[in-house]
Amino acid sequence: MTELDRAAGRGLAHELVEALKAKILGGEIEPGRKLPAESSLMAEYAVSRTVVREAISRLQAAGLVETFQGRGSFVLAVPEPSPFSLPADRLRSHRDILDLLDFRLGLEVEAAGLAAQRRTEHQLKAIERALGDFRRAADNPAQAVEADYAFHLKVAAASGNHFFTELLGSLGPMMIMLPRTRLDAAYSYDDAAHFTRVTLEHENIHDAIARADAEAARAAARVHLANSRHRLQEG
Incomplete structure (x- = not known):
């Protein structure tokens, strides 16, 4: 049995991802080879099936494995590092922040539609958990930013x-945080009415993805981001 670092506080799924990633990047599991079966990973690392599925989902999102129904998960060739990055210091003006939201509109509307068509039950649960974390962060603006970002990343x-x-990952929580610094106080997470509106917008995205309604998911994502842009434009 291989021991995971259970005291690190980062979660067993994270630790399992890191263990498997080390084997993939280190060449121990070569491109084209199949990952061990779920039951084997459960026994080797003493984790639940839920943890194994979450870890494989994260490896898929990172482009390290591909899963085929009934056949298992296979290691892909290690991708080259993405050259795209958008450091916070490049967003210097109000126009830059508006352009960032335009960029997100083009990206996340289609991501939401595809999520409605392709999401697994496990991925839907991950979106639900992120939504729940956001709801619980009503009294903590810093946590709300992190939970907001996590929700969008899970949809992607x-x-x-x-x-x-990868594109949303390269932006990081700053894609949520920086626009907030440009908004009137009435649009901050400290404002209960605003927080309720944003929560409802997130719920509409989740609900459309849960129903596998791609067009409704695109519409909900478009409304949410367009509202954010409108609020920023007024600010």
């Missing part, structure tokens, strides 16, 4: 297209 991962995940 559920699209099944790792480029969406």
Whole structure:
């Protein structure tokens, strides 16, 4: 049995991802080879099936494995590092922040539609957990930013297209945080009415993905981001 670091506080799924990633990047599991079966990973690392599935989902989102129904998960060739990055210091003006939201509109609307078509039950649960974390962060703006970002990242991962995940991953929580610094206080997470509106917008995205309604998911994502842009434009 292989021991995971259970005291690190990062979660067993994270630790399992890191263990498997080390084997993949280190060449121990070569491209084209099949990952061990779920039952084997459960026994080797003493974790639940839920943890194994979450870890494999994250490896898929990172573009390290591909899963085929009934056949298992196979290791892909290690991708080259993405050259795309958007450091916070490049967003210097109000126009830059508006352009960032335009960029997100083009990216996340389609990601939400694909998520409705392709998401697994496990990925839907991950979106639900992120939504729940956001709801519980009503009194903690810093946590709300992290939970907001996690929600959008989980939707991107559920699209099944790792480029969406990589692009949002390169932006980080700053894609949520920086626009907030430009908004009037009435649009901050400290404002209960605003927080309720944003929560409802997130719920509409989740609900459409849960129903596998791609067009409704695109519409809900478009409304949410367009509302964010409108609020920023007014600010």
